Amino acid sequence: MRYAAAAWIFGLLAAFLNAANAQDRGATVSGRVFVAGTAAPVAGVVVTIEGTRLRAITDRHGVYELENVLSGPQVLLVRRIGYAPVRIPLSVPSVGRVRQDVAMAANALELPGIIVTADPTGRAKGELGTASVIDREAIANQSATSLRGILELVPGVALQPPGIDRVEQIALRAVPTGRSASFTAGGPTGADIASLGTLIILDGVPVSNNANLQTTGPRGELQIPSSAGGGVDLRRFPASTIERVEVIRGVPSARYGDLTQGVIIVDTRAGTVEPTFLGRYDERTGEASLTVGPPLSEAHEFTTSLDVTRTALAPGLSEADSYRLTAQLIHRAAIGRTHAASQPALTFDSHADFFLVREDNPEQPELFPGRASFARDRGFRFSERVQVLLGGGSRVGLTSALDYVRQESSTQALVVRGATPFTDRLTQGRQEGRFVLGRYLARVGLDGEAWQLYNRLEAEVPVHALGMSHLLLAGAELRREWNTGAGFQFDIEFPPQVTFNGVQGFDRPRPFDAVPPVATSSLYIDDRLRATLAGVELDLQTGLRLDILHRGPLWFSGARDAVFQPRVNIQLSPTSWLRLRAGAGRTAKLPSVGQLHPAPQYFDIVNVNWFPPDPGERVAVLSTFIRDPSNPDLGYSTGRKLEAGVEVGGGRKELSLGIVAFSDRTTGGVGIRQDPAFLVRDLFDLADSMIGTGVQPTVVEPPMRADTVPILLDRLANVLTLASEGIELTATLPQIGPLRLQLSVTGSLIRTRFFSKAIDFGRPFREFQVNSAIPRSPYWESTERRAELGILTYRLVHHQPELGLVVTAVIEHFFHDVGEVIGGSDTLSFAGYITRTGDLVPVALAQRGDPEFADLRVARVGFTAGLTETPADWLASLEVRKTLPFDGHLSFFAFNVFDRLGRFVTDSRFSPRTFPSIRFGIEVTMPLGPLWPGKPGW
């Protein structure tokens, strides 16, 4: 079946390439570009159709012409250094010619319709699903330090002060629900599941968190700050080097895999870029960034960028800080020209990226003696994209990338232990142990590397038949992700985890070289159809994707799991200002390397526990059992995405409104399923056990008897479900001309449910494990967590072109915020019981009141079921942006300008809401082109 599908898809790919024909399709868009307010032509202007590779450059008369523009709604992008970029929505007919003249302003503020928010009705390139498109202008006005700050323009994403304080992740279309009480320490939260299922594409190559080394670490008290179990840490992407961000919240095309939630496509600044310095400072964060893209030649473009950022984590209290250094080199070689010199025949895009994100929390001996941690992630990525333009607008592309991240981290703390038997044995067997007692410094270190090898072959063929325009896309991906390095390390003499009687399985030091690689392959095909039927514009995107997880470390090994993912998006435009849209699709997310190959669990069972006052008389004997928690059935988690919406308008200068209702459901999320098992515990008599003799008693062999100790194996399984539904609003109102005021509104109301199929053994299990007199212990079905969050964000932009001033006020209104924990807690809520040999026996509800189950009718403690509401509240931020000479900008920003700290309601049904306190800052953007030696004419 799998191979048949592969053959089918590759056959289709070959057919596309053969089918490429040279006949003209689509319309021609042409026009003249001139300086606003005059008739002076602007030469050398790059004119493109957004989401396509169609490109033209104006001649000395300012004239451009784009051929083969597909019918339907399109966006014309017009750019020239020194001028404000222009973005014009177009409605392109199936055939014929469209004339569109463009007025370019030397100063962006001279344009009447300045917009500094995400495009409310935009589309990601080649995508029909709901998306937010954030271009350079919006990014520059966002006072963002990293990608996380840029994403605040997406509906439902809360504002945060700029900085790189802590690990930042994004969960699209999901509300954090917290952790269910039934998940053991280290288990993922709903936010983790959502963010891990959010795909991030950087310059055409996926950024993966699947090999995050810290997902393979020890469970326990010492935690290392990381994005383990969740998405990519967004701090590594500086906003200053980003050109454009597309956030596909709806159903993505089949081109994108390894996701359940959505796709964030990040394009960094490339091509000819005037050297630009950006500096930012507030009381906690300082940032300096430089981007340079000198015009080398017609065939070569070279861009480099550098960013250095530091955030003080607790200024005035400690020296703790986060530090980021990123560097990027981009080279593009365009060889040969076709189609009126508008597009090169062969393009090589080479990217070299480096990042370092370090978080350092040094010890504060006066406050928290012994407590310290650091995390240092640094990585390189090399990617090469080759694109061959064939006749008739067809193209073939090959992308290869090697991603390397080295993770070093350490955390330490003083721990205090009551007297506890302990063994440092690393193999199975029994030996005399020792007693841990008192206070000592426990430290965990990590040193390892995460690797990803990524390859994609893709072909795109435009086809026109029966009055319909098709854009066919097919491709194949090969990925391999693996770990190397020394791994987790800690001094076994001072363990970070100690448990009595070994009933909890903990970890021992583990080298990452022992973790096998994970290989995946994918095939996809996608068709974008455009047609006009009875005056209604039809836009239909259908696709099918197949993701295969291989058994072995290479792609020719057999399939461990495979998921077919059909996807469809449709849009009907009965008029030029109205669009009705819907989408449905299936997605899949790979388990992480650490989840597929978890560390073994060590159980240290106490056989002898003899602790008289004289240390010389004490005896501890422990048996070490090693259990492998890996799960051969672990496979992809899958997402089901549905959405429907309506859009009115579509231009930036006019009213636009988009409302989308969605329902996303991720099933098979990877969580801990505690599998019951049992260990045999030998119990021994002691000889010469007279207390006070100073003589250590001897253990009498063979054991006098044995009993069983039930244990729970933390097996990772596809047990989690994350379901969200909601509605999203994006709207931009027409500018109030005399006031030069424009309002845009984004918002969302989302309800998320997060639950596990795993069993909850509850608190009684602890006593049951070590008390052999207890024959059985109840278990319960897992609890469910729900959360509802409603956010409306108002962005009010006022501009004064004559003063070169833009004032942006952002008000975020949390109008609904509710959390709920659902689970049976009465004495009849138990679902069954576990025996001392690990057997699970369900008990029907009707029988739970029977006298024979009286011992099972006990409290279910450890969570509090009920509804908790967080009071409605609002937060306001302000930015004032002033132009400087040479098109520079100076911005003052104030996060939480009214210093609202949140509402605290004494009613216990309410949770307090807290906001970060007011933060003032300044940002300078200064083009350095005029100062550049030789002034190459930016």
Place this chain on the structure above:
Amino acid sequence: MAYFPRCTLVLPALLLLIAACSPGAVLLDTESTQRPDSTQRDTTSVDTTTADTTVVQRAALALTVRVFGKDSVVAAAAGMSDGVLEGADVTIQRAGASNTQSVSTDSGGTAHFAELLPGSYSVSALRILTAAERAQLTGPDTAVNAFGGGATVEVKPLETVAEVRVRRSGRGSLIVSEMFPARWLGSEAYPFGTYIELYNNTDSTIYLAGKLFGAGPFFWWDQSPNGISCAQGEPIQNDSIGLWATSIWRFPGSGRQHALPPGRTAVLATDAIDHSIVDARWPDLSGADFEFKGSADVDNPAVPNMIRAAPPVFDDVLGHGERFTSLGIPWYVAESMDVASLLTANPYGNRPPLRRIPRESVLDVFMSTVRLSDLASLGVQLCPVLINDVFDQGPAHFFMAAEFYSIQRAVLATQPNGLALLLRTRSTRIDFFVSAGPSPGRVP
């Protein structure tokens, strides 16, 4: 928070415990929690906790110490007439304040306080009988050695007149003489070194085998809607017929085992090990008389283990048996009895039931809660009844979250045989004081 299992039930507890249970959250004013001394005087009448510079109308307070019923008969026999007690030491402390004032009653049995800030005052009164007064008593009344009691009084300008009811008290028998509740080593919790010390306050040997020890319910502020409310708890808290137990331990052995001679102590340790290894301030309890063994606990074979006599209402979260706290839990010691036959109640719904120890079987009760000076900052209202006054006429306010301290019972007198006679008015507030450190096995 995990170390206060009784706290974990209720959401309001979270708010309180953030403030009360975290290290460094509460400042200790040790002197203010010393047992009030009749010679101690507050000459300033200035409440240092009030920084408000606006003029506040001051009040006078006249407190008359009275006895009623059988107590008045005994008082009269001792030479005190009209049902009032002359020479009683009356100590007051305003809620939210750290200082106390003490005044002795006049011939009319009244103590006069002046220049007080309005507010709620905790009042305790103690009248120790002199040898001459005791000599006038006959029959069973010869065991009476003091009158004591407490109350809460709302003081309003310009003058408030109130009465404090005191009851006669004897020496009791097996009584709590010390609790060591400290559990913080800097920022790290170490709740395993706590203990309670019992004392034989009689002239005859007490055999501990089979006797009961345990804790009562933890509800001392309104925990509704997610926990038990004051109104719900009142029938249990205010039950004068018996004390409702959430945990019941039985001393091991039977018959005349585990004898406790007069003037001797028995130390009940959470873990009977040498805790000074962990921190030099902590006691060596390896020579304790009994220990509580939990599911995750080393066993000192030299020390007999207490035996669980009934399923605990609240989990033993850390698996070390019983850990002692001075935060809102009454600790009791009782005569031996058949636990299975005790009356049960289930105010917590889905937990094992509470069991009622009959009043006549209860030998002694120790009850302490949060300091008065911390009440205002906690933002919660204590329930009007913490425990029925037949068991404790005045629970103490000794709890200090992060401090190292012990709580000891005061010595009433030293007997001719050299043994200490400990004060037992059945009011923890009067009978106990805060000491700087533990002294297991020794009385002051």
